[in-house]
Amino acid sequence: MDDAIELLRNKQVIPVSVLEAWKSFEGLNIDGISNERLWLLANLVETLINILADTKASRMNIAIDIDLGRYALAIYDEDGRLVYCDFISDTFPERLLRDVGVDSDTIRALRDAWHVRRAESLSIKHSLLLQPLNPVDIESLKLVAKIIHEKFNNIVVVIGNPLDLPSDAYDKRRRQYRADIILQWLRSRKQGWSFVLGVTDADIFIPGFNFVFSAHNKPVHADIGLLSLARLRQRFYGLKEDHALFLERVKKQTLHIIGHFLGLPDCANRYCVMSYANSIVDVDTKTSDFCPLCQGRLVPGRIAFMSIRQGTR
Numbered sequence: 001m002d003d004a005i006e007l008l009r010n011k012q013v014i015p016v017s018v019l020e021a022w023k024s025f026e027g028l029n030i031d032g033i034s035n036e037r038l039w040l041l042a043n044l045v046e047t048l049i050n051i052l053a054d055t056k057a058s059r060m061n062i063a064i065d066i067d068l069g070r071y072a073l074a075i076y077d078e079d080g081r082l083v084y085c086d087f088i089s090d091t092f093p094e095r096l097l098r099d100v101g102v103d104s105d106t107i108r109a110l111r112d113a114w115h116v117r118r119a120e121s122l123s124i125k126h127s128l129l130l131q132p133l134n135p136v137d138i139e140s141l142k143l144v145a146k147i148i149h150e151k152f153n154n155i156v157v158v159i160g161n162p163l164d165l166p167s168d169a170y171d172k173r174r175r176q177y178r179a180d181i182i183l184q185w186l187r188s189r190k191q192g193w194s195f196v197l198g199v200t201d202a203d204i205f206i207p208g209f210n211f212v213f214s215a216h217n218k219p220v221h222a223d224i225g226l227l228s229l230a231r232l233r234q235r236f237y238g239l240k241e242d243h244a245l246f247l248e249r250v251k252k253q254t255l256h257i258i259g260h261f262l263g264l265p266d267c268a269n270r271y272c273v274m275s276y277a278n279s280i281v282d283v284d285t286k287t288s289d290f291c292p293l294c295q296g297r298l299v300p301g302r303i304a305f306m307s308i309r310q311g312t313r
Ligand SMILES: [Zn+2]
Pocket: 256, 260, 265, 266, 274, 275, 276
């Protein structure tokens, strides 16, 4: 969150679409929030638009304590019933929830669930097999391991012995490997590991796509992933090699896959590291940070996330 606020301080330009989105929210008060903070809030807004569309709700209340990086929001239907509620906060945000009109019974249920979930999430440790898939150099593997270790100290990373990519995954005509076949094949390496991440310099694709930067076996809570470094290098595009840029791209794509392992879906926010990259421009546009909503969903972390839907509480 501190990183995000630092980013806000440096951000001068606020996209018009964001401001327009702000205007359309009922119950949202932006008085007293400085422009430099809007970028962080804009991250929320992009996701809120999707939630609103999903729930077809008529009213949304948001309470934000931006200095502490906290917010709570509540969405109501035409009859005033609560249909959606969530918050990001490092402590249980009782006051914020009251501010957005959540009743005390619901607040109590949320508090109980939050304590349970937080205790659970803090105790989870993961193990990850980083599988070199030739052609690839071991330095790249060490780089990926370092990136994971720096961001997620609850994931133990072990680099495996290099393997050759399965020849039946190779498409001679396209001169690319089929990521879906490789993912299937990697399953046998899973054994006791929480996650397996294959890393290769080979170019990969999935039928229906010209290429992919990475692939994983499930949309959310994936446990097998594949990262191709080929298109993260400037020389792939006939340009002069740029090591710093390569490192930055590897960091973004690595954290993106780990996000999927830890239960995050692709994010609609194009500056969020969880946004899906269709092109190298997309990779360069996004930051290596998780947006507040994605950060809030990551566990364990100092920020908690909780949502309820009517009838499922
Ligand atoms: Zn993704």
